Amino acid sequence: MTTLTLGKAINQGLRRSLASDDKVVLMGEDIGTLGGVFRITDGLKAEFGAHRVVDTPLSEAGIMGTAVGLAYRGFRPVVEIQFDGFVYPGFDQLVAQVAKLHYRSRGTVRMPLTIRIPFGGGIGAAEHHSESPEAYFAHTAGLRVVACSNPADAYVMIQQAIASDDPVIFLEPKRRYHVKGEVDETASLADAKPMGVASVAAAGSDVTLVTYGALVQTARDAAIAAAEDGISIEVIDLRSLAPVDYATVEASVRRTGRLVVAHEAGQQGGVGAELAASITERCFEFLEAAPVRVTGHDIPYPPAKLEKHHLPDLDRILDGVDRALGRPNSLSGVEA
Amino acid sequence: MTPSDRDATGLLTRPDHFVQLVTPAGERRTDAEFDPWVADVDTAALGRLYRDMAIVRRIDTEATALQRQGELGLWPPLMGQEAAQIGSARGLRDDDFVFSSYREHAVAWCRGVSAADLLRVWRGSAASGWNPYDHNMAVPQIIIGAQALHATGYAMGAAWEGTDTATIAYFGDGATSEGDVNEAFIFAASFDAPVVFFCQNNQWAISEPVGLQSKQPLARRADGFGMPGIRVDGNDVLAVLAATRIALDRARRGEGPTLIEAVTYRLGPHTTADDPKRYRTEEELAEWGARDPLARVLTLLASTGFDTEALEREVAEEAGRVAAELRAAITTIPDPDAMTVFDHVYAEPNTHLARQRDHYARYLAMFDEGAAASGEGAAR
Numbered sequence: 106m107t108t109l110t111l112g113k114a115i116n117q118g119l120r121r122s123l124a125s126d127d128k129v130v131l132m133g134e135d136i137g138t139l140g141g142v143f144r145i146t147d148g149l150k151a152e153f154g155a156h157r158v159v160d161t162p163l164s165e166a167g168i169m170g171t172a173v174g175l176a177y178r179g180f181r182p183v184v185e186i187q188f189d190g191f192v193y194p195g196f197d198q199l200v201a202q203v204a205k206l207h208y209r210s211r212g213t214v215r216m217p218l219t220i221r222i223p224f225g226g227g228i229g230a231a232e233h234h235s236e237s238p239e240a241y242f243a244h245t246a247g248l249r250v251v252a253c254s255n256p257a258d259a260y261v262m263i264q265q266a267i268a269s270d271d272p273v274i275f276l277e278p279k280r281r282y283h284v285k286g287e288v289d290e291t292a293s294l295a296d297a298k299p300m301g302v303a304s305v306a307a308a309g310s311d312v313t314l315v316t317y318g319a320l321v322q323t324a325r326d327a328a329i330a331a332a333e334d335g336i337s338i339e340v341i342d343l344r345s346l347a348p349v350d351y352a353t354v355e356a357s358v359r360r361t362g363r364l365v366v367a368h369e370a371g372q373q374g375g376v377g378a379e380l381a382a383s384i385t386e387r388c389f390e391f392l393e394a395a396p397v398r399v400t401g402h403d404i405p406y407p408p409a410k411l412e413k414h415h416l417p418d419l420d421r422i423l424d425g426v427d428r429a430l431g432r433p434n435s436l437s438g439v440e441a
Numbered sequence: 442m443t444p445s446d447r448d449a450t451g452l453l454t455r456p457d458h459f460v461q462l463v464t465p466a467g468e469r470r471t472d473a474e475f476d477p478w479v480a481d482v483d484t485a486a487l488g489r490l491y492r493d494m495a496i497v498r499r500i501d502t503e504a505t506a507l508q509r510q511g512e513l514g515l516w517p518p519l520m521g522q523e524a525a526q527i528g529s530a531r532g533l534r535d536d537d538f539v540f541s542s543y544r545e546h547a548v549a550w551c552r553g554v555s556a557a558d559l560l561r562v563w564r565g566s567a568a569s570g571w572n573p574y575d576h577n578m579a580v581p582q583i584i585i586g587a588q589a590l591h592a593t594g595y596a597m598g599a600a601w602e603g604t605d606t607a608t609i610a611y612f613g614d615g616a617t618s619e620g621d622v623n624e625a626f627i628f629a630a631s632f633d634a635p636v637v638f639f640c641q642n643n644q645w646a647i648s649e650p651v652g653l654q655s656k657q658p659l660a661r662r663a664d665g666f667g668m669p670g671i672r673v674d675g676n677d678v679l680a681v682l683a684a685t686r687i688a689l690d691r692a693r694r695g696e697g698p699t700l701i702e703a704v705t706y707r708l709g710p711h712t713t714a715d716d717p718k719r720y721r722t723e724e725e726l727a728e729w730g731a732r733d734p735l736a737r738v739l740t741l742l743a744s745t746g747f748d749t750e751a752l753e754r755e756v757a758e759e760a761g762r763v764a765a766e767l768r769a770a771i772t773t774i775p776d777p778d779a780m781t782v783f784d785h786v787y788a789e790p791n792t793h794l795a796r797q798r799d800h801y802a803r804y805l806a807m808f809d810e811g812a813a814a815s816g817e818g819a820a821r
Contacts (some may be wrong), residue, residue: 130601156601162631166622167590174540174594177579178602201584202591210580213572214786246786246794270788301792348793351565 106289112282114256115145115221117290118263119183123153126181129267131158133185142187143282165195172218173202181217182405183267189224190233191404196241201319203272204247214248216429219266223279224252225319225369226416229409236406237370242274243347243379250347251300252276254321256286258304258344263339265300273300276346277318305357309339312363312429315354315380317343320367320417327422338426346376354380354386362393363429367417372400399425458658459704460684461674462528465732467740484747489806490678491738492533492756493703494523497547499760501709502561503767504546508713512562512771517544521676521708524734525641526611527551528681529703532689533621535663538599539578540592541611542585544641552576556763557770566774568785586612586619589638593698600695607692609637609685615646617662618654626666626700635692638683638700641675643707644729648720660702668698675703678732686688707733779805 109117122129131146137160140147150158161168165186172182186192192199199220206216226235242250249271253259259277266273298304306321308330308393316324321342328338336394339357343349358364366377399417407415417425427434460471462479482490490558495718501519508516526547533539533551541548549571558570562581569580582588592610599606615641616622629636640659644651655662663670669691673684681703688699706729710717743749783798 162624162627164624164627166621167628170587170590170621170624171594171597171628174591174596175598176594176607177538177573177591178595178598180598194620197584198587198590202587206580207788208785209568210573211569212566212788213569213574214580215788217788249787249791271791348791350792390738 106287109256109288110283110285111116111256111259113238114260114288115263118260122264122267129181131183134187136185158283169195169198176216183219186222188234191235200245204245216268216272217270218272219275221275224276226412227280251345252318256288260288262300274433281319301345303353304342306342307340309337311337313339313357313361314365315341316367327419359391364396365425365429367399369401371403373403394429397425397429421439459672459674460680461677461735462679463677467737475683478686479679488752493527493754494735496760497550499764503764514565517712518709521544521706524678525675525703525705528678529639531683532682533683536606538608540588543581545611552578556767586616586622589622589625592636593629593634596634597632600635605693607635607689611639612653614642629698630667633697636698637688640702643705647711663700670700672702675705676732
């Protein structure tokens with residue numbers, strides 16, 4: 106076991122993938138000499154060369170579209186989108202090409218791309234630097250969407266994403282890049298938990314709290330705080346947003362009878378909406394209350410001084426838990 | 442007046458000032474720079490280029506007829522662009538890779554794609570007609586210009602692998618307005634990607650004249666991206682072949698991309714759903730009809746004493762055979778099984794889709810069971 110930050114764990118995972126398969130190429134803006142604006146690709150160009158770690162022109166469609174061509178040629182491109190809000194210029198290539206080419210070519214062309222996106226807020230950044238675009242991609246057939254929340258998962262999941270023959274949107278919780286954790290760099294990838302499987306981040310019995318990315322730590326903190334009030338929260342780190350590991354979520358909800366979903370992204374048409382609907386369909390008879398969503402507001406990401414009012418924090422999550430439990434909460438007395 | 446009010450294609454894109462080796466009247470012009478690249482094309486080889494063009498024209502008219510008869514949902518005709526497609530495709534090596542739009546049926550023909558595979562998509566029976574790796578030709582692209590980036594990426598990869606394989610991207614004049622094509626130019630130039638950008642300027646993007654896409658000849662844009670631009674008579678199969686060979690040679694020698702603008706004309710509609718009478722004139726059509734890519738080759742061959750009557754006879758027979766094959770192929774394209782809608786969405790198992798697939802299978806099974814129980818299978 107070594108202690109690594111989440112950012113360094115991704116760096117080590119990329120290094121191992123580059124070393125184990127010479128068809129893996131990294132592409133992105135500033136990822137070579139600079140090592141990326143978050144330094145996630147630090148040192149990799151020096152180690153593997155400019156044809157393995159490629160500084161590209163400033164063109165997200167260009168990065169994504171040339172990665173498609175490289176995949177056609179048998180490469181496994183790992184694309185870095187510098188910030189979440191910069192993925193949109195590459196959106197067409199991503200949803201109309203990357204996601205669909207395997208289907209369009211009747212399975213003859215593989216698109217084993219990994220699209221790394223530092224996502225979410227909480228770092229006091231400027232506009233377009235704090236977004237949560239996951240629902241767009243979870244809605245797109247052909248893509249897999251995963252989010253890591255801790256160094257150990259980050260190290261394994263980035264390698265799994267690169268090894269996958271499907272395109273994977275790999276969401277990195279940028280405000281957690283510097284958080285440290287234990288990473289087993291010697292463990293075999295074959296023995297690791299598949300990236301499509303959710304984790305129980307904290308066991309509990311009164312309510313199931315599902316989240317992913319940066320909010321997993323906030324949810325764990327909420328579970329500790331709630332325990333002081335005698336409420337037992339089970340925190341599930343979803344890890345895979347498309348497809349969702351419903352087996353794990355269902356098993357938990359069948360025990361607790363209550364579901365809270367938390368994410369930074371806006372509520373409408375979001376991952377939480379999908380989870381609430383699917384869990385209601387699947388285990389309605391086990392639910393003691395309607396599923397509750399604790400999300401960002403349906404607004405453009407606000408200026409940095411206001412982001413604390415947008416991002417679900419420990420107290421907003423606890424308020425959601427209270428709603429699921431029918432305890433006094435911010436909506437008590439409000440007609441449905 | 443807005444650009445779209447113009448009824449002509451615009452002065453700047455008139456078919457003058459381009460490289461031409463065979464005039465519309467069938468006269469051979471000399472060109473010191475281009476001639477060496479087609480020195481090997483004797484009358485027999487020119488006859489073969491004519492044969493290709495005549496056969497794909499017949500494929501095109503047959504497919505258009507099949508659409509009119511309801512056998513195909515849609516067809517984008519290539520008529521008028523035979524020289525641009527045959528001249529460029531016959532310049533390629535087998536290991537070169539093609540990324541095309543949806544109109545390059547002649548290129549597909551040159552790559553060995555079968556008649557049935559050409560029609561599969563347009564009949565609506567499959568998402569694609571062929572395995573790209575069987576023909577070194579990607580599945581056709583509908584999103585305008587997206588394939589220019591794919592070609593560039595493929596070319597970058599081929600170069601990084603140390604091969605001298607080249608890649609060619611086909612797109613139309615309208616595509617040059619798309620960001621993807623411009624971004625492809627930037628990537629290709631920056632990385633010296635061995636890619637040929639082959640623009641068939643057929644004057645019209647559905648109803649929009651090329652003058653709405655560009656104020657200057659498209660080939661001139663190359664200069665701003667740091668690559669050569671060649672403007673060639675796209676209805677002159679010999680000039681197109683020479684231009685493509687020049688560009689491919691540059692690519693193989695590691696000198697990077699080239700933009701070729703083949704000035705040609707779409708004689709038919711954009712697709713069988715289009716009515717070009719609404720936006721272009723009979724005069725314009727007649728003017729371009731007089732520049733037909735097939736007729737000039739026959740005239741040139743005849744002037745050399747070549748037995749063109751025999752050639753025409755042989756080619757007509759072969760084209761007839763190919764057309765019959767095409768028509769017969771329709772019956773060999775099966776309607777796909779319902780459950781195949783779920784196939785190939787992912788390369789690896791996907792729990793969400795597996796469940797959805799299972800639910801739909803159960804739903805469909807209800808009808809089978811119901812039919813079996815009531816004995817009214819046919820009535821359903």
